Amino acid sequence: MSAPRTQPAGLTKWAVTLxxxxxxxxxxxxxxxxxxxxxFRETGEFGGLAPWPQVSLDAWRFLLGDVxxxxxxxxxxxxxxxxxxxxIVLAYPLAWLIARxxxxxxxxxxxxxxxxxxxxxxxxxxxxxxxxxxxxxxxTPLAVIVGMVYAHLPFMVLPLYTNLEKHDPALLEAAQDxxxxxxTRFWRVTFPLSLPGIFSGSALVFIPVLGMFAAPELLGGxxxxxxxxxxxxQFLDNRDWPLGSALAIMLTACVLALAGLSAWAAKxxxxxxxxxx
Amino acid sequence: MKSPSAQRRLLAxxxxxxxxxxxxxxxxxxxxxLYNWNNYxxxxxxxxxxxxxGCRLNQDYYSDNEEMLAKLEAGAVGYDLLVPTGNAVESLIxxxxxxxxxxxxxxxxxxVKREFLDAWFDPGNRHSVPYATSVTLIGYNVGKIQExxxxxxxxxLIFEPKYLEKLxxxxxxxxxxxxxxxxxxKYLGHSVQEHDPARWDEAKRLxxxxxxxxAAFSNSTYIKDLAIGTVWVAHxxxxxxxxxxxxAAAAQRPFSIGFATPKEGAVLAVDSLxxxxxxxxxxxxxxxxxxxxxxxxxxxxxxxxxxxNPNAAATPYILPEIxxxxxxxxxxxxxxxxxxxxxxxxxxxxxxxxxWTEIKVR
Numbered sequence: 273m274s275a276p277r278t279q280p281a282g283l284t285k286w287a288v289t290l291x292x293x294x295x296x297x298x299x300x301x302x303x304x305x306x307x308x309x310x311x312f313r314e315t316g317e318f319g320g321l322a323p324w325p326q327v328s329l330d331a332w333r334f335l336l337g338d339v340x341x342x343x344x345x346x347x348x349x350x351x352x353x354x355x356x357x358x359x360i361v362l363a364y365p366l367a368w369l370i371a372r373x374x375x376x377x378x379x380x381x382x383x384x385x386x387x388x389x390x391x392x393x394x395x396x397x398x399x400x401x402x403x404x405x406x407x408x409x410x411x412t413p414l415a416v417i418v419g420m421v422y423a424h425l426p427f428m429v430l431p432l433y434t435n436l437e438k439h440d441p442a443l444l445e446a447a448q449d450x451x452x453x454x455x456t457r458f459w460r461v462t463f464p465l466s467l468p469g470i471f472s473g474s475a476l477v478f479i480p481v482l483g484m485f486a487a488p489e490l491l492g493g494x495x496x497x498x499x500x501x502x503x504x505x506q507f508l509d510n511r512d513w514p515l516g517s518a519l520a521i522m523l524t525a526c527v528l529a530l531a532g533l534s535a536w537a538a539k540x541x542x543x544x545x546x547x548x549x
Numbered sequence: 550m551k552s553p554s555a556q557r558r559l560l561a562x563x564x565x566x567x568x569x570x571x572x573x574x575x576x577x578x579x580x581x582x583l584y585n586w587n588n589y590x591x592x593x594x595x596x597x598x599x600x601x602x603g604c605r606l607n608q609d610y611y612s613d614n615e616e617m618l619a620k621l622e623a624g625a626v627g628y629d630l631l632v633p634t635g636n637a638v639e640s641l642i643x644x645x646x647x648x649x650x651x652x653x654x655x656x657x658x659x660x661v662k663r664e665f666l667d668a669w670f671d672p673g674n675r676h677s678v679p680y681a682t683s684v685t686l687i688g689y690n691v692g693k694i695q696e697x698x699x700x701x702x703x704x705x706l707i708f709e710p711k712y713l714e715k716l717x718x719x720x721x722x723x724x725x726x727x728x729x730x731x732x733x734x735k736y737l738g739h740s741v742q743e744h745d746p747a748r749w750d751e752a753k754r755l756x757x758x759x760x761x762x763x764a765a766f767s768n769s770t771y772i773k774d775l776a777i778g779t780v781w782v783a784h785x786x787x788x789x790x791x792x793x794x795x796x797a798a799a800a801q802r803p804f805s806i807g808f809a810t811p812k813e814g815a816v817l818a819v820d821s822l823x824x825x826x827x828x829x830x831x832x833x834x835x836x837x838x839x840x841x842x843x844x845x846x847x848x849x850x851x852x853x854x855x856x857x858n859p860n861a862a863a864t865p866y867i868l869p870e871i872x873x874x875x876x877x878x879x880x881x882x883x884x885x886x887x888x889x890x891x892x893x894x895x896x897x898x899x900x901x902x903x904x905w906t907e908i909k910v911r
Contacts, residue, residue, distance in 0.1 A: 497909035
């Protein structure tokens with residue numbers, strides 16, 4: 273009886289997963305491969321790529337033979353790390369508050385967190401131009417960080433909230449009964465349990481910040497160039513697809529390495545929490 | 550069994566597809582497709598043309614030559630007309646993407662000023678008709694500049710520390726490698742078409758020396774910053790300065806915005822109307838070009854956005870205060886000092902891009 277029932281289920285599974293798989297193949301994998309190929313070609317006379325058949329390591333030699341590009345990478349990672357850290361500090365109390373508020377109010381509060389997405393990103397950045405301008409903070413590195421944190425905060429709040437909401441209040445009561453004070457209860461119970469939320473939130477903030485070019489362009493001063501700006505410039509202003517592709521590949525490689533690292537760390541974090549529960 | 554989620558997913562796929570189909574033009578008959586800069590033709594002119602030719606004018610917009618070239622390169626078809634700047638015209642001609650003009654259908658071509666015909670990017674105007682011009686120059690807060698006793702007719706204003714000391718944090722320059730480095734080259738007395746990397750290196754050092762005094766690299770926000778008074782001096786395009794001037798006046802600010810072409814020379818941009826090969830209605834496209842070459846229609850682009858006008862017949866229709874502005878209409882003597890940007894070979898492009906990154910990082 274069970275065999276004929278599982279077969280249609282398998283078919284349904286295919287029917288459901290095939291379109292998104294095809295979509296990702298066509299619009300993620302193929303463009304990614306084009307970028308990889310472009311990174312090993314030469315620039316055409318009027319932009320684009322030189323005609324086939326021709327491969328070249330020129331872009332890579334140019335990129336790796338020069339510390340200046342590494343400097344931009346280092347700076348971008350610093351900005352992304354700082355943004356992520358500030359997001360954690362700001363989002364944690366907020367997510368905790370939402371998770372601990374009465375059930376019927378939580379949905380409204382979550383809605384308020386994502387409400388800013390209802391307006392266009394550039395409009396919100398322009399709002400910051402209006403706010404920071406009179407305070408003489410516009411066109412500074414601080415303005416870039418403010419814009420980045422503002423734009424990415426919800427991505428930290430939501431996974432944290434999802435995580436914190438699931439915590440069993442009985443755990444904290446038990447800790448209290450065992451004589452733990454408020455700080456110890458947070459540090460030894462809540463915080464370790466919330467690590468998976470922090471990790472997924474951090475990935476959702478850190479990675480997009482690395483590629484962001486609009487915020488530094490609009491809010492930043494004369495020295496605030498990030499890797500996203502550099503890549504955008506190669507494609508849109510300088511018509512140097514190979515160098516732009518090489519930069520993009522390097523960024524993707526860094527991000528993948530980091531994602532792997534954080535997945536590994538999250539796994540370890542889970543093991544840690546298992547030990548506590 | 551079809552699960553509800555599968556249905557929903559199909560719906561999510563189907564709905565956008567239907568919307569996409571609905572977006573296609575119902576009929577391509579008698580519709581002219583124009584791929585144009587933002588805000589380059591007034592609604593009024595569009596309506597007059599539609600009445601004149603008994604057809605529809607459909608516009609798509611771009612804000613950057615590279616954006617337009619990239620979209621065409623990626624295979625966009627169906628545009629009858631484009632409005633590229635000089636170097637983009639050259640690039641399109643070299644890629645054989647343009648249709649040759651039939652000048653027998655353009656009697657108004659005689660209205661174009663001689664100095665704008667036969668340009669390097671299209672000798673003999675076989676493919677292009679000049680439509681509007683702009684100059685990359687210096688815009689400034691008139692009150693502040695007078696108060697500080699600074700000159701406005703030289704690039705020294707944005708490059709020399711002795712002037713910049715009084716302007717620290719109140720200056721923006723274009724976030725464009727070609728434009729900013731061209732301004733520095735002009736100040737140093739070199740051509741913007743220089744091929745010697747050593748000369749460009751000189752320009753880079755000049756920029757690095759001035760950079761600590763600048764507030765930001767800005768391609769668009771300077772319009773607002775000038776108009777509200779937070780920035781006093783900006784390197785930018787004449788039509789943008791015109792807009793900042795209008796905005797400041799409309800908001801009744803206690804100061805006014807002026808702009809002037811530095812005496813060392815500057816970059817001139819000439820935007821031309823060209824026919825794309827993929828266009829289906831070259832007949833309508835020719836009628837449009839000829840219509841836009843008539844004085845009263847050509848004047849629009851100057852009156853509306855403060856662009857310079859290569860059309861002699863337009864002069865009587867242009868508002869006197871705009872026609873008299875040397876920042877918008879460079880006098881003949883000044884025109885000789887202006888240079889257009891041309892594309893470099895890939896190697897020099899990469900060298901300059903490397904310098905630009907260094908300028909940004911240091």
